[in-house]
Amino acid sequence: MKKGTLFVLGMGPGDPELITLKAVRILGAAPVVAAFAKRGEKGYARSLAAPHLRQDAELLHFDYPITTELPRESPAYRQTLAAFYDEAAAQLAARLEAGADVALLAEGDPFLYGSAIPLFARLSAAFATEVVPGVSGLGGAWARARLPIAQGAEVLSIIPATLDAEQLACRLRSADAAVIIKLGRHLGKVRAVLEAAGRWQNAVYVERATMAGERILPAAELTTEEAPYFSLLLVPSGKRR
């Protein structure tokens, strides 16, 4: 029997209209649709996909077993997540083996810090796989902030806020423009690094870009030391100022 194809679908930054024609076509044909979300949350990819699905599509929902309860570097964290991905991959593999195409939803762009990457890594050698790029959360952020992020010969770096302060400062120094992602409880540390580099005043804070509840403001107007995990800071190039 012919095996099914795995489609890894970029679902865009959150605005229902920022899905591609290709994702809509594939969603409309897929007999199986799989999505990941934090436990207790719906995850916006499922909502975005809903209006485009076949009525008889099988929906597979995988809830992350842990998010911030364990330190990310701990063996327990790694083992728990690996077992979770193995089990999810086994469920998708069963459908693919049976000949059903599977659409795996990925928020933003699938291969840019995407949560679908571990599933791609586990399944793409055994099954035909097509990765459909999407508008990234970053692209949504700089469009909504009306901030052209990189031009000409500028270097743009995407820097996770989870790095320690010294690494953050070092990586920032060799970037012209930067986007600091995964802010969460790291906002205070990031702020100190950007202030020391003289770049806090020009930074722009973006939360839930293109979605309901979107917040965009100059970083200098932030009054808290914490931020949602999926918020980010746009740090424009000093060259153009």
Added chain:
Amino acid sequence: MKKGTLFVLGMGPGDPELITLKAVRILGAAPVVAAFAKRGEKGYARSLAAPHLRQDAELLHFDYPITTELPRESPAYRQTLAAFYDEAAAQLAARLEAGADVALLAEGDPFLYGSAIPLFARLSAAFATEVVPGVSGLGGAWARARLPIAQGAEVLSIIPATLDAEQLACRLRSADAAVIIKLGRHLGKVRAVLEAAGRWQNAVYVERATMAGERILPAAELTTEEAPYFSLLLVPSGKRR
């Protein structure tokens, strides 16, 4: 009279299906559609837009007066381009003043090294402007190359090949993963830098991602010292190897 709105539309990496629903809706309503292209070339954004346009839409085509004839740092280059953008902005402003919405096509994502940025800079203060993000050429490249480009705490840097060799090496050292853009005649220099850094063997060359004539191959299999301007190299993180 009510002025028109300027829509800066991300048209995606080239695959006609990688346009967003939002871009399609706006194209279908816009009385004026403007696009930039190299002299003598059609530019793929115009082809992508064509099936979605109003029959009576006014099409404005602007051909870049220079591309590589003059050095990019020369005053003559800057002045020629600035005058070109001023004139194009004036033509769009006339339509917007007369109350017509204008859709300005941008290949890839408008604010990621986008050629529409100079027009946005000239018009967005005077006219209502909406920037519609698109799937970037980079997103198209790593999806088609089946290469998850960044994960977890990795830093991803976008580095223009136009930098000198020393700068390239320096910026590359502080990135985990990198994308080297605007290769063109800089390929030989980039190759030397990546070889010296021990990263040429893992790099992947991508040309015309998601389009007809797409070429994807290990950098090590490249046999020329030049590449098209819109080709790029994906340099994966050494951490995962």
